[in-house]
Amino acid sequence: MILTQEQKAMLDGKHGPGTGIAMKIQIKIGESFNAKRLVPITRAHVALSAQEADVWFAEKLSNAGAKCRVPTTVNPGFCLSYFKERNMVSESEAYLMTQTHSAYKNLGAILSYNCTPYHGTNIPRFGEITAFSESSATPYINSVYGARSNREGANSALCAAVTGFVPEYGLLLDENRKGEILVDVKADIKSDFDYQLLGYMGKKIGNGIPVFVGLPKDISPEALMNLGAQLNTSGAYGMYHIVGVTPEAPSLEAAFGGRKPDRKVVIKAHDLEQILNEISEPGGRAIDFAMFGCPHLSLRQVQEIANIVQGKQVKAEIWILTSSHTKEMAIRMGIADVIENAGGHIVEDTCCDQPCWSHLKGKYGVTDSPKCAYYPKRRGINFIIRSLEECVESALNGRVD
Amino acid sequence: MKKREFKCHVISEGLVESEVLISKDTIMFYLITPEDGTVIEKGHSLEGKSIAGKILVFPGGKGSSVVQADGLYQLLNKGNAPKAMIIQSPETVLVASAIIMEIPMVDQVEQDFYNSIKDGDRVEVDAHKGLLKII
Numbered sequence: 204m205i206l207t208q209e210q211k212a213m214l215d216g217k218h219g220p221g222t223g224i225a226m227k228i229q230i231k232i233g234e235s236f237n238a239k240r241l242v243p244i245t246r247a248h249v250a251l252s253a254q255e256a257d258v259w260f261a262e263k264l265s266n267a268g269a270k271c272r273v274p275t276t277v278n279p280g281f282c283l284s285y286f287k288e289r290n291m292v293s294e295s296e297a298y299l300m301t302q303t304h305s306a307y308k309n310l311g312a313i314l315s316y317n318c319t320p321y322h323g324t325n326i327p328r329f330g331e332i333t334a335f336s337e338s339s340a341t342p343y344i345n346s347v348y349g350a351r352s353n354r355e356g357a358n359s360a361l362c363a364a365v366t367g368f369v370p371e372y373g374l375l376l377d378e379n380r381k382g383e384i385l386v387d388v389k390a391d392i393k394s395d396f397d398y399q400l401l402g403y404m405g406k407k408i409g410n411g412i413p414v415f416v417g418l419p420k421d422i423s424p425e426a427l428m429n430l431g432a433q434l435n436t437s438g439a440y441g442m443y444h445i446v447g448v449t450p451e452a453p454s455l456e457a458a459f460g461g462r463k464p465d466r467k468v469v470i471k472a473h474d475l476e477q478i479l480n481e482i483s484e485p486g487g488r489a490i491d492f493a494m495f496g497c498p499h500l501s502l503r504q505v506q507e508i509a510n511i512v513q514g515k516q517v518k519a520e521i522w523i524l525t526s527s528h529t530k531e532m533a534i535r536m537g538i539a540d541v542i543e544n545a546g547g548h549i550v551e552d553t554c555c556d557q558p559c560w561s562h563l564k565g566k567y568g569v570t571d572s573p574k575c576a577y578y579p580k581r582r583g584i585n586f587i588i589r590s591l592e593e594c595v596e597s598a599l600n601g602r603v604d
Numbered sequence: 605m606k607k608r609e610f611k612c613h614v615i616s617e618g619l620v621e622s623e624v625l626i627s628k629d630t631i632m633f634y635l636i637t638p639e640d641g642t643v644i645e646k647g648h649s650l651e652g653k654s655i656a657g658k659i660l661v662f663p664g665g666k667g668s669s670v671v672q673a674d675g676l677y678q679l680l681n682k683g684n685a686p687k688a689m690i691i692q693s694p695e696t697v698l699v700a701s702a703i704i705m706e707i708p709m710v711d712q713v714e715q716d717f718y719n720s721i722k723d724g725d726r727v728e729v730d731a732h733k734g735l736l737k738i739i
Binding site: 228231232234235236250252254255256257259260278338353354355356357358359362373435436438439578 | 615671678700
């Protein structure tokens with residue numbers, strides 16, 4: 204790989220040993236993908252997780268004096284103050300989150316603790332070269348904004364933030380951004396929830412860049428968030444196209460770059476019903492709680508929940524996970540009061556797959572997100588998947604149809 | 605005599621020798637028990653087998669970036685990570701994790717290698733020179 208003077212200096216440790224480690228890793232990644240050079244990035248997002256591997260690597264770089272050259276936004280772990288105050292985490296669990304917080308703080312990261320940076324704090328322009336990890340974030344910025352990022356791991360995105368460079372390969376290059384699979388959607392896709400199920404068709408869609416046709420033109424930001432999040436729960440996708448909607452797909456021809464699709468997949472209403480049956484626990488039972496916010500809910504979605512519960516009392520408690528910004532807006536606007544009065548909780552900076560949810564072990568809840576149902580399974584939490592509105596109604600009734 | 609040496613492309617450096625274990629399926633290291641290296645993923649071609657200390661031959665990784673790295677890290681901490689990984693389709697998440705955790709990894713192996721090996725064969729992975737030797 205050809206390195207510039209500056210990149211060589213970084214590798215030789217002239218910018219400090221931490222930057223040297225990050226640069227060495229970046230170069231090795233580049234070599235394994237036959238990249239010819241490293242190119243500068245202007246944004247990054249690290250899928251912080253507060254798991255042991257995450258803390259180990261962040262501390263390794265931080266202890267070696269690394270600082271983010273491009274301050275990166277980060278994913279949520281869990282909100283220390285919220286869960287410590289309520290005695291919902293053990294000392295060792297709190298310690299891991301404290302260590303994570305210190306390491307990323309020392310690295311100079313933007314401590315946003317939010318998994319939807321593309322809806323607020325970290326929005327790239329068309330063509331901008333970035334390093335984004337987090338399953339819903341990478342496809343969002345590639346597909347919806349036409350920015351460029353490979354499907355980074357949390358660790359490789361952190362190296363990119365520290366050095367300010369990424370190896371040039373994969374989705375950074377024009378020729379690798381063209382569609383490969385034609386996905387003809389014959390189902391009537393209307394609500395944000397329909398996109399959760401459409402996204403979960405990864406097994407049927409298969410490997411490659413999907414090009415969706417048959418979808419409406421007015422797709423909400425939340426629907427696009429859901430689509431990307433679920434595509435990367437049921438498979439591994441760095442990018443997709445929606446003809447007539449996403450910027451690199453003004454036409455079917457443009458989406459495929461003039462080539463023929465490698466294959467064609469048809470999605471029918473029946474497929475969506477079938478996948479829901481497969482991934483959801485059976486309904487028709489009492490529930491203990493409702494969980495929303497995988498990925499973090501938008502202000503509009505929090506408002507929707509408030510509208511349904513206003514003046515009522517829930518029988519099963521509602522947990523709403525969102526960014527600190529959205530929570531602050533909800534407080535200012537009185538939405539938070541409406542939800543708290545009805546028996547719901549808005550929690551900032553927190554992910555549904557964290558040790559702070561151990562009190563839900565063995566319980567049954569509802570969620571609108573298949574991803575939320577998938578990862579916490581190993582924590583022994585059971586989910587029935589329904590639309591957001593149905594979930595809120597279920598929380599009010601204490602049971603789900 | 606059958607060929608015993610095969611060229612490959614180096615992803616993560618190192619020189620190791622051990623028994624081969626071949627997986628038909630992609631691997632999510634989070635669904636492997638760190639305490640003994642046993643694959644617990646239902647329906648996986650390696651279900652019930654241990655990858656601990658093996659030269660693991662498999663198509664590539666899958667799943668969320670976060671848990672893949674943590675899965676490999678937990679195995680490494682318990683001394684049950686694979687000794688080396690021989691893959692077909694590199695993707696950033698697994699490649700970065702192998703490099704960072706200093707586990708030798710290679711790809712682009714000559715096709716003959718796959719026709720020549722079976723589970724339990726001893727193989728030397730020279731992930732400096734880009735060479736695999738069946739011993």
